[in-house]
Amino acid sequence: MPVQEDLANPFGMDEECRNCPELASCRKQVVHGYGDAGGEVIFVGESPTAAAEANGVPFTGDDAGRRIQRILGELGLSRSEPNAAEPELQNVYLTYLARCRHPDRRATDEEVANCEPYRNAELRMINPELIVPVGQRALEELAIEYTTRAPESFDADEEHATTVRGRGFELLPMKDLADLTDADADAFVEHVRENVFSRDYRQTKGRRSR
Template sequence: MDAHQDELSNPFSMDEDCRNCPALTDCREAIVHGYGDVGGEFVFVGESPSDAAEATGVPFTGDEAGQRLQRMLGELGFSRSPPDAEEPALQNAYLTHLARCRHPERAAHDDEVRNCEPFLNAELRMINPHIIVPIGQRALEELAIEYTTRRPESFDIEAEHATTIRGRGFELVPMRPLEEQTEAQETAFVDHVLQNVFSRDYRQTKGRRSR
């Protein structure tokens, strides 16, 4: 964890009473802001919190899908906690979503994702990661608009899973939705990062200072 960081949960002290989306304000249990190492070189971005993450207040925790990601983070050396930890001890990784609130009956609407863009943009600007991991098709398309020169509709999460896409200032390493992954796909993602990201100096994609 960054030496100057006090908290892993919502480390940038973002608004915990945001009311920009009236349809979500009345039904949400909590706002789930980002969690992790603010000096991390990897940022994992999902679509919106699960019901389990809403209960724990921490992205990608509390259910089988979250445990899958936490297990992968452990294999990559980003987590020192068991996969079922509700407040994982992360280093070099940050977890967040396109939308911070969960509707119990539907996915986030486009305007709700747009309302949350300032939160995500601020996190990415302050963290300045080398690698962004979009989890799922929607996260991939949204990040592609901002950080690649390809048309968003040209991306297919099934085909792009466990590959590296050169972006504008970042590299994207897409991941299939956690709840849909097979063990083989989980292994493929971990192996790709170990063999094709860690094995080279991915930091050359940015002019970032050494940490």
């Protein structure tokens, strides 16, 4: 665990990555993870929006980012206003399946696979207790690794604001941000406050003391 001096890319991952030549040729910058490197909660989205790419910070800069940032504030995980370009986060880390944005299409399966070592490294180093897959694709990708259920059995809309037991983690699925209403956001916050943060959600897996 490094001594953290900056919330942006705290593990010093390659910001000039060229594992996906087509993405590298059109991206503005790589958007690696951002937040508390010792956090117990990780939010994992599919890939940066145009605003997040411009900021270099996941889940910021547009309406979708403000929805996430508002949720983080209400859960006590952010000290900043929802429109902050570089939010002051505590006990939470934000990242993506794919760290580069193509302006005209979603990341391919191969591109997501090329980014998997970055995500796996973050998860190993942070060793979180709670993982929030944001949207269907993130939920299916994480389900492959961290649950015993078939990925196709998950539906982000139906599983939204619930808890799914994983292998060493709990997954807290969230609907895709494009479909997330204020009522959905409120339901997620209520579930986490009343059913997760209100109890001891920590697993027995040799975590360092806090």
